[in-house]
Amino acid sequence: MEWRRGQTIGCGSSATVSKATCCRSGEIFAVKSVELSRSELLQREEKFLCSLSSPYVVSYKGCDITSENNNLMYNLKMEYAAAGTLIDVIRRKSGELDVAMIKCYTQQILQGLEYLHLSGVAHCDIKGTNILICDTGAKIADLGCAKRVDSESDLTARIGGTPMFMAPEVACGEEQSFAADIWALGCTIIEMATGESPWPNISDPMSILYQIAYSGRTPVVPEYLSRQAKDFVSKCLKRDQKERWTVKQLLKHPFLAEFSYVKNHNFLDSNSPTSILDQGVWNSIEVESETPNDVFDLQTKYLSSCPDQRMTRLLSSSRVPNWTCEETWITIRDSNNEEEL
Structure with a gap:
């Protein structure tokens, strides 16, 4: 899925959350990102989220790796x-x-x-x-x-x-x-x-x-x-x-x-x-x-x-x-x- 990163809506010590938009559908979602070399914990969180489906747990939207400002970024996409x-x-x-x-x-x-x-x-x-x-x-x-x-x-x-x-x-x-x-x-x-x-x-x-x-x-x-x-x-x-x-x-x-x-x-x-x-x-x-x-x-x-x-x-x-x-x-x-x- 091709998507566009928007404004930053949250920052932590090891990850940043941004508002994002799907280029094809216009759907808005949140993406939690960190440099790929430091993404071990975020990848672990992804393994949990991708296996869960409940109206009372934030929805998983996928994950990918992008190249931004000469850095490889690991992105966990979630419900906004x-x-x-x-x-x-x-x-x-x-x-x-x-x-x-x-x-x-x-x-x-x-x-x-x-x-x-x-x-x-x-x-x-x-x-x-x-x-x-x-x-x-x-x-x-x-x-x-x-x-x-x-x-x-x-x-x-x-x-x-x-x-x-x-x-x-x-x-x-x-x-x-x-x-x-x-x-x-x-x-x-x-x-x-x-x-x-x-x-x-x-x-x-x-x-x-x-x-x-x-x-x-x-x-x-x-x-x-x-x-x-x-x-x-x-x-x-x-x-x-x-x-x-x-x-x-x-x-x-x-x-x-x-x-x-x-x-x-x-x-x-x-x-x-x-x-x-x-x-x-x-x-x-x-x-x-x-x-x-x-x-x-x-x-x-x-x-x-x-x-x-x-x-x-x-x-x-x-x-x-x-x-x-x-x-x-x-x-x-x-x-x-x-x-x-």
Whole structure:
């Protein structure tokens, strides 16, 4: 398919997202691009996307390699989301969403997770900046941290995601599976309700990881939410992953029982579109590992020591930006691609 690259709509540390147009049909889509020599992680994401098909997961449009400015570029083509990310919607709604919108988006995110989990895929990085808002509603995007979960896999082999949204077992470096997505969903609901991170009063990364891993605490659920909403979030934020509710259980929770989706609901507005790599969002800046031997090769370094040492190693690289500011929170990704997809 011949296509034309348009304006840049998002930038990350290792990829750029542009608006693109098909020359023949005029169809608009998004293209996530990186130099071919650094495209290992993007190619891994492509292997996930091309095998998935759900109205609640961003659609795959193909991939190709182009020559631009004397560089070979690897391009992952995806569905275009004119309303941007869930975080963009929250900002346009003065920092918080009403209960009806929270129910609507929660229902759709859960349906996306149901599809992924039934497909044997854990997303591993659910958060507002990885949820795109299209004309039909919320869709899960950015599978750069995703992993396949099966009975033979070593669940400690790949640990990734955004620290603020990590479940206790992930912060400890023990396991990352379907239950971790449920914890992250609970954090995302808090994000929708408050416009803030799930741990708003802590900025030091070591403190956050220790808080999640060892304090016994959970993120604070906003008081203004209904009793049913609070109970729903509490089922997501069980510190013991065995007690955490599954997607199937949550879809039957009373909080969503009377949910009714309005087909003509206007999810779009006149604001300029953004994308899953909106650089201005504090927790969407991504630093991806590009060689098996750097600080984010978590299988050989982060997971080879006790929990205290693992968290220390996680924060000890000179490549990590200034972690004291909310706007520099990063997504951690393991670059080991030996796992068969």
